[in-house]
Amino acid sequence: MSLHPDRLFPADERTRAIARELHGRTAGLPLVSPHGHVDPRLIAEDRPFPDPARLFVVPDHYLTRMLYSQGVTPDELGVPSVDGTPSEVDGRVIWRRFAEHYRLFRGTPSKLWLDYTFQEVFGIYKELGPDTADEYYDHLSARLAEPAFRPRALFDRFNLEVLATTESPVDSLESHAALAEVQDANGRRWGGPGGKVVTTFRPDNLIEPDWPGWKERVEELGRLTGEDTSTFDGFLAALRKRRQDFIAAGATCSDHGNATAQTADDPAEAAAIFHRALKGEASEADARAFPAHMLVEFARMSVDDGLVMQLHPGSVRNHNEWLHEGWGRDVGGDIPRATEYTRALKPLLDAFGNHPRLRIVLYTLDETVFSREIAPLAGGYSAVFAGAPWWFLDSPEGMRRFREAVHETAGFYNTAGFVDDTRAFCSIPARHDLARRVDAAFLARLVAEHRMTENEAAEIAVDLAYTLPRKIYGMEK
Structure with missing residues (x-):
């Protein structure tokens, strides 16, 4: 058994030949992984798997x-x-x-x-x-x-240019500090700004008051930053300070896994909810509203410090209660749900959607919004980009449907390129190869239909695979 060299390419011989040529333009490009969940200890310790x-x-x-x-x-x-x-x-x-x-x-x-x-x-x-x-x-x-x-040897063999991990604001970032002290054979640092492994600021467990241990994490945030997190202003100041620590560890992005894309811009109401939550008096409505307020606060912070926002809403976390109760979070018990963006994001976009300092990448698990909401938003606001098909949609058919639904409204350059979003380190090159093949096949059809030239398609293929993720996620050297 061996992999077929034309896997995922069109069955039609002429179109397949175009796809093969386009894929050849991208197959050797470095891999840029701006969003994922590989444990940074894996690279820092560099022990055998x-x-x-x-x-x-x-x-x-x-x-x-x-x-x-x-x-x-x-x-x-x-x-x-x-x-x-x-x-x-x-x-x-x-x-x-x-x-x-x-x-x-x-x-x-x-x-x-x-x-x-x-x-x-x-x-x-x-x-x-x-x-x-x-x-x-x-x-x-x-x-x-x-x-x-070993991990570092494979990292280089995979031609990985940069790998972003994902950490909580109350994470110590010790692994990233260790990586910043190590250089590769070419003198490039493994960690820190411009390093090969960078962190991403993921504050979910601090903005969901009903997440077990929330109050204790708010207090830990205060201890880490020296800010008084018993007040909402102090909480925001601590988050701003912690973001600077992440930037010092190489972060170019924040990531937000809110349940919905809902946003709200009322700092006074956000402060009131925060104080009710600290006293253990937050209602279910408060628990839903606080993340919406915080998305706008994080957009405000991004305008100041330049971190690119990534929004990953639409998952009903721990839907399988048997799995959650027995084996905890992130073990496969989550289910997608319908997600609305147009009205939900309007408060944030009213405030910052046209600000030159904000960049927000929208992902979805609800592909019915690809053409109805995601593409028009990306094509209508300078700050908004369409993120790659994610999780349940990071499949050949999901990627093809995404391209079909988005490109005619938003074009290719209001999309953010591929992200592998994986914990499985050894699968990173496989995931990028699959995405590059699907894009080559899609572009080949447009060439075969005389909707673009092969030279145009070749340039787009390289941009989707390499140029756009480096640019959109702030990872250009």
Whole structure:
């Protein structure tokens, strides 16, 4: 088994030949990863990866949720439980269980990513299944023990130019501080401004008053910054100060995973909600309203300090209560919902949508708004850009539908380029290759239909893959 060189390209021979040529223009470009969830400790410590099961299966909720849906319980996959209930610890047993069910991923982007990773990164070309599970496990284990397969070596082999991680304002940023002290063979620093690994400011756990531990985190923010976070003004001052710490650690962006895109611009009401929340008196309506007020406050901060805002709304977090109660957050129990942007964002856009210092990238899990709301907003405000298909939509068909729905209204240059949004470090090149192939196929059709020239398409392909993410997310050297 080997990857077909024309995978994801059009079936029509003439259009496929154009796509092949366009992809050739982007295949060797450096990878820019402006949004993701790789643990920075991975790069800072540069230790060998764990066994194949803990590298590929246990932390990847793209995989575990599919297996849950077919009756394989989290404890059988080695996912740690909230209460310490024993789960499978034998990596080989977990891997065999995964291999037994690998057929479930046929036709999904997960299989495309994994097959690419197995072949292109680890050099194994057989189909994964029950009969080859042990052979895979032994091969992968042997490679992971080699220095060439440590995180920093793979980072350079992947041609990663910059990787953004995501941290909370109350994170210590110790790993980023350690990376800033290390240089590669060419003298480039691994961390800090202009470094190879940068952080992203993600304040969700400080702007959702009903998130368990919220008050304690507000107090910790005060201790970290020396500000009095018992007042709303002090809370805002602490956030501003902490953003400067993130910028010093290389951050060019903030990221906001609010439940909705709702915004509100009433500082007095925001302060009143904040004080009710500190006293434990916030209502459900308060818990919904406070993040809306804070999005405008963060836009105000971005105008001052230049951090690019990324807005990732529309997920019903922890919808599967059984998973959440047993295994915690971020284990595959989230479900998308319909999300409204046009009215929801108007208070923020009234205040800052045309400000030259603001840049906001809008993502969605609701593809019905691609053409109705996201594209017109990106095409109508200088501060707004359409983010790449995300999470449940980061698939070949989702990416194609995005291009079809957005480009005629917003053009290509009001989109922000591809982001891989992954925790799975070894899959980063696979995800970028898939996106570049889908874009090549889409652009090839426009060329074949004589809607643009091949030279125009080649320039756009390079911009989508490399130029735009560097520019929009402030990562230009």
